Amino acid sequence: MIGPPVLVVAEIDGAGPTANSLELLTVARNLATGSGRVVVACLGTRIGEGVGSELAAHGADAVVMVDDPIFTPFQADAWVHELAAIATELKPGTILVPHSLAGVEVAPRLAFRLDTAVATGCVGLDLVDGDARWTRSCYGGNAREVVSIHTTPVIATIAARAFDPLPANQAASVAIDRRPATVDPGNVRARVIAKSAAMTTGVRLENAKVVVSGGHGLGGAAGFEQVRTLAALLGGAAGATRVACDLGWCPRAWQIGQSGKTVVPDLYFALGISGAAQHMAGCGNAGAIVAVNTDPDAEIFKSARFGIVADCNEFLAALIEEIRKVRP
Amino acid sequence: MHIVICIKQVPDPEIAPSVFRVDEVAKKVISLAGTAPVINPFDEQAVEAALRIRDAEQDPANVTITAVTMGEATSEKIVRKAMALGVDQGVTLVDAAFADSDAYATARALAAAITKLGDIDLVLTGRQAADSDAGVVALGIAELLRLPAITLAKKIEVADGAVQVERAVSEGEETMAAPLPAVITIAHELGAVRKPSLRETMRAGRKPVRRWGPDDLGMDAESVGRAGSRRVVERLYQPTRDVDCEWVSGDEPAAIAKALVGRLVEQKLL
Ligand SMILES: Cc1cc2nc3c(=O)[nH]c(=O)nc-3n(C[C@H](O)[C@H](O)[C@H](O)COP(=O)(O)OP(=O)(O)OC[C@H]3O[C@@H](n4cnc5c(N)ncnc54)[C@H](O)[C@@H]3O)c2cc1C
Numbered sequence: 001m002i003g004p005p006v007l008v009v010a011e012i013d014g015a016g017p018t019a020n021s022l023e024l025l026t027v028a029r030n031l032a033t034g035s036g037r038v039v040v041a042c043l044g045t046r047i048g049e050g051v052g053s054e055l056a057a058h059g060a061d062a063v064v065m066v067d068d069p070i071f072t073p074f075q076a077d078a079w080v081h082e083l084a085a086i087a088t089e090l091k092p093g094t095i096l097v098p099h100s101l102a103g104v105e106v107a108p109r110l111a112f113r114l115d116t117a118v119a120t121g122c123v124g125l126d127l128v129d130g131d132a133r134w135t136r137s138c139y140g141g142n143a144r145e146v147v148s149i150h151t152t153p154v155i156a157t158i159a160a161r162a163f164d165p166l167p168a169n170q171a172a173s174v175a176i177d178r179r180p181a182t183v184d185p186g187n188v189r190a191r192v193i194a195k196s197a198a199m200t201t202g203v204r205l206e207n208a209k210v211v212v213s214g215g216h217g218l219g220g221a222a223g224f225e226q227v228r229t230l231a232a233l234l235g236g237a238a239g240a241t242r243v244a245c246d247l248g249w250c251p252r253a254w255q256i257g258q259s260g261k262t263v264v265p266d267l268y269f270a271l272g273i274s275g276a277a278q279h280m281a282g283c284g285n286a287g288a289i290v291a292v293n294t295d296p297d298a299e300i301f302k303s304a305r306f307g308i309v310a311d312c313n314e315f316l317a318a319l320i321e322e323i324r325k326v327r328p
Numbered sequence: 329m330h331i332v333i334c335i336k337q338v339p340d341p342e343i344a345p346s347v348f349r350v351d352e353v354a355k356k357v358i359s360l361a362g363t364a365p366v367i368n369p370f371d372e373q374a375v376e377a378a379l380r381i382r383d384a385e386q387d388p389a390n391v392t393i394t395a396v397t398m399g400e401a402t403s404e405k406i407v408r409k410a411m412a413l414g415v416d417q418g419v420t421l422v423d424a425a426f427a428d429s430d431a432y433a434t435a436r437a438l439a440a441a442i443t444k445l446g447d448i449d450l451v452l453t454g455r456q457a458a459d460s461d462a463g464v465v466a467l468g469i470a471e472l473l474r475l476p477a478i479t480l481a482k483k484i485e486v487a488d489g490a491v492q493v494e495r496a497v498s499e500g501e502e503t504m505a506a507p508l509p510a511v512i513t514i515a516h517e518l519g520a521v522r523k524p525s526l527r528e529t530m531r532a533g534r535k536p537v538r539r540w541g542p543d544d545l546g547m548d549a550e551s552v553g554r555a556g557s558r559r560v561v562e563r564l565y566q567p568t569r570d571v572d573c574e575w576v577s578g579d580e581p582a583a584i585a586k587a588l589v590g591r592l593v594e595q596k597l598l
Contacts, residue, residue: 073502101498104479105467105477105479108463108467108468109470109471111464112432112435112471113471117432117559120462120463120464133562136461138564139339139341139357139458140458142566143357143564143565144566145355145565147560148562149558149559150558189507190476190506191506192502192504193504194501195500195503196500197499197500198500252498253498258458258461259455259456259516266597276342276345277348278341284567287597288595290592299344299345299346301573302569302573303571304571304573306576306591306592307573307574307575308577309575309577310581314581315581315584317581318581318582319585319588319589321582321585322582322586322588322589323589326589326593326598
């Protein structure tokens, strides 16, 4: 018997699908084993030529492509309408959505529109006798819960970097079903009236292999200039705690944590950061954490591979010098 | 103008992670002796957002602000707290039948309460609850009541039957607009919240708080609480962090830096 399809909602960034979208395909293939197909819904404006084949290479069987100016910039009313229409037609068993700025708005609304339920920010999937169990973080990162949903379609948003994309199979082919948008522009009630993109210079935090982060212990904006310097030297990105952002010591876009960004670098420097659960929720899965704190009992050391009890400003200056020596 | 704020009582999210404990059998967080539950910090900012909208009105007396909460009997405290900040009236959905609601059941009960309140212009909530971290309820209310929604507000302006919202998106700037009534979720970036004033605190005790159960909302026991919920919690646990901290030390910062870089290179981390 052929099971119901798994519907994956992909997001496009520039010419291709986002990394998070490709990671969703890994989850989808897991769910579709043996039976159903993996169908990707791709909404956008002037969607690039290569998008379909890239999705196919990472696990998509079919792509429903709706290319229309109404989908850019992202407005949830338009997306929810179109995705609900696609879901009503395809009757998927599961809908997977990126846990992105757009995804966290689309998925809950889609769940209510389709009279089902949603698990947000999932970081793990287990199949128990075919029943999906989703692991997600809660209590500001202090706890994890494993949940299941028994109405269909099951909807889940999947956290970035929780799964690896499948190795690309360039030979995979895909059926692309291009269709016109069915959204009536008059039904887009909440509208974007002004939008400016930030100037992104250097490595993006979410993709960085090395992240240098500072907290309250850095003592001021000057410390964050040093953070920026070290991050640049290491080819990485700079981050911060919410407290540091609130104090205006660094840009808000640097915030890592429960209400900021999630990063999964190989190496994470935590300078003058206490290690609150809400901060660790955004960096706890880093490969190795180097923590620098004057307080040997600071919570951060419980998550650290390397611990240094020192003044973080003095240490940061010394580390920059040392790195310049080994990497002139 | 009538603004409804949905607020939730949560375990204090600022307690030290080292004392946080869950009961894996009951699948609940163990409440710590000596720590009182608090109003979800993001919801506290929703209260602040409502008060700022009223402050900006030509005739603030034309604005009524109602706080609605669903939860244990103790959650009346957070409604009183919101009143001490200036909220006019409260509704508590307190009934054993509401226990163990998931986001779906919660959104349905709150939507029913908002419908019962009648003519409303804005529904404000925090961006997410600090306990469930899900961010579902507000959007569910919007869908159930067929209202437009804007998330992650850091600045809200109401004029001519519409709302204009600056959103806290991490990259760049974004402003959205929607006709009223609308649902808006509030981000931390809204900024600091006010302290209760003596005058409002004195008045808070006399402000009306209505307590509604499923019957008052026209809901049967099957559609609320655990029975009306759709997600099953299979397990609740604390993640373990299996890291042994290797201390790197030295006489002076330069020596520590050198030792650290050496170790990172050995471990192929640099
Ligand atoms: C609902 C909610 C959501 C939140 N979301 C986030 C989030 O997304 N991201 C986030 O980061 N936080 C978040 N927080 C805040 C979080 O709880 C902490 O308050 C915050 O992470 C602490 O930041 P910090 O480590 O910089 O500051 P602190 O906790 O003040 O720690 C500073 C540390 O620096 C050390 N120190 C001081 N001086 C020096 C020195 N000279 N050299 C070295 N070390 C020094 C101190 O020993 C201390 O450990 C949230 C909180 C709540 C309630």
